[in-house]
Amino acid sequence: MDAPAVSVSVVVPYYRQQSQLTMVLAALERQDFPRDRLEVIxxxxxxxxPPRVECALPVTVVRQEDRGFRAAAVRNLGAAAATGDVLCFLDADTVPEPGYVRALARLPSLVPDALTVGRRRHADLTALGRLPAPGDPLLDEPGWLVDAYRGSRDLLDADDRSYRHVISAVMCCRRTFFDEIGGFDESFTAYGGEDWELAHRAWLAGAVLAHVPAAVAWHDGPDWAGRPDDRRRDAKNGEAMSLAPLITDPAARRHGVRYAVPDVTAVVHSEGHTAASLLVTVGSVLRHGDVTVWVDGAEASSFVDTWGIDDPRVRIGLPDAAETTRSRFAVEVSGRAVFGEKAFALLAEVGAGESVLCTLPDGAAVTHETWRARRRARRWASALGVDEDAALAMLFGTHSVDGDAVDVTTGPLRPDLSW
Known part of the structure; x- marks a missing residue:
């Protein structure tokens, strides 16, 4: 299928890299993408x-003041100045082959929530003064990325951890999708991490991830892991500590501390409860770890007040969109459901955790779904000509289970809390 005639903006973050930028601009002039639909920011x-930008393509230069390393902010600045339908992010030390833009922009031009990543190879371009030719010495590609792309069929089999395989040096998406998810997080003010955070947030918003091996760009110098820097471990630790508050991947949160952004956002409705039964339901949810519970309903506040708790994991009302942006799972509980030790794991396993409805006696019910599925269904509902729930069923499937199958039971209206 041919890609539609979209326009592309190549956003190049830059800092004192004039000779490398000159090579990048020359390589962009040689792209086989139509020049009348290509611009450079x-x-x-x-x-x-300021950078010198002699180029046959339209080039816009935007600048921000020097307040340290602010790659996330400067990429957003470049994106804000772009006029293209598709944004291609390309680092100023990474020189594309002639077919790079066409290959990388093809899927985002067809699928509005696609996020693509090219193949970044490595060579001493400064010494060569050009792209490598057959027989030229090359530097190693990072083996962990090569293995990840091979093992996932170039991210066709992407999962909750595939955000780690998207690098912003060679990344592309629709402008509308970039704006929808909020661009790069400008709280990142040190090397690394902002691309993983954006890719994780994009995945949770329903993005289709794809590695495009035909979109090759050459980095001038070795990969980070191949650089002789004794401070590399400290830098990677700093990156990890910046990411953990924002990325709910359990692997990032294995140190026993709690973060403001939960992995699971749960809503428990207070209707049909006493204060005691509500405490049992909410407590059974909180036992599942990285969870925040919103208690909703007319009596929610008065019931929770009787508990005498000081627990930031329990809130009154409903979460707003900002409070769920980075969570993986959503749980909604009506009635006196009580979750056993294995409940959340079993619910996530059913249908790959997309959308599960568990109906219980006495009118209790539990819905467990991924935010990724819900948001993608929301985005595509109108295009499919159906409502959001129908889109969810069409795109991901929905599953109904009995409580016994997922370790969920119904508790009494007046449980015995004594000891």
Missing amino acids: VADDGSPE
Whole structure:
């Protein structure tokens, strides 16, 4: 299928890399993508001197003041100045082959929530003065990325951990999708991490991830892991500590501390409860770890007040969109459901955790779904000509189970809380 005639903006973050930028601009001039639909935005992160941008393509230069390393902010600045339908992010030290833009932009031009990543190879371009030719010495590609792409069929089999395989140096998406998810998180002010965070948030918003091996760009120098830097471990630890509050991947949160952003956002309705039965239901949810519970309903506040708790994991009302942006799972509980030790794991296993409805005696019910599925269904409902729930069923499937199958029971209206 041919891609539609979209326009593409190549956003190049830059800081004091004039000779490398010159190679990048020359390579962009040689792209086999139509020139009348291609522009370049050079986003300068406060270089002492502005970049020189002699180029046959339309080039816009935007600049921000030098307040340290602010790659996330400068990419957003570049994106804000772009006019193209598709944004291609390309680092100023990464030189594309002639077919790069066409290959990388093809899927986002067809699928509005696609996020693609090219193949970044490595060579000493400064020494060569050009792209490598057959027989030239090359530097190693990071083996962990090569293995990840091979093992996932170029991210066709992406999962909750595949955000780690998207690198912003060679990344592409629709402008509308970039704006919808909020762009890069500008709280990142040190090397690394902002691409993983954006890719994780995009995945939770329903993005289709794809590695495009035909979209090759050459990085001038070795990969980070191949650089002789004794401070590399400290830098990677700093990156991990910046990411853990924002990425709910359990692997990032294995140190026993709690973060404001939960992995699971749960809503428990207070109707049909006494204060005691509500405490049992909410407590059974909280036992499942990285969870925040919103208690909703006319009596929610008065019931919770009787518990005498000081627990930031329990809130009154309903979560707003900002409070669920980075969570993986959503749980909604009506009635006196009580979750056993294995309940959340079993619910997540049913239908790969997309959308599960568990109906219980006495009118109790539990819905467990991924935010990824819900958001993608929301985005595609109108295009499919159906409502959101029908879109969810069409795109991901829905599953109905009995409580016994997922370790969920119904508790009494007046449980015995004494000891």
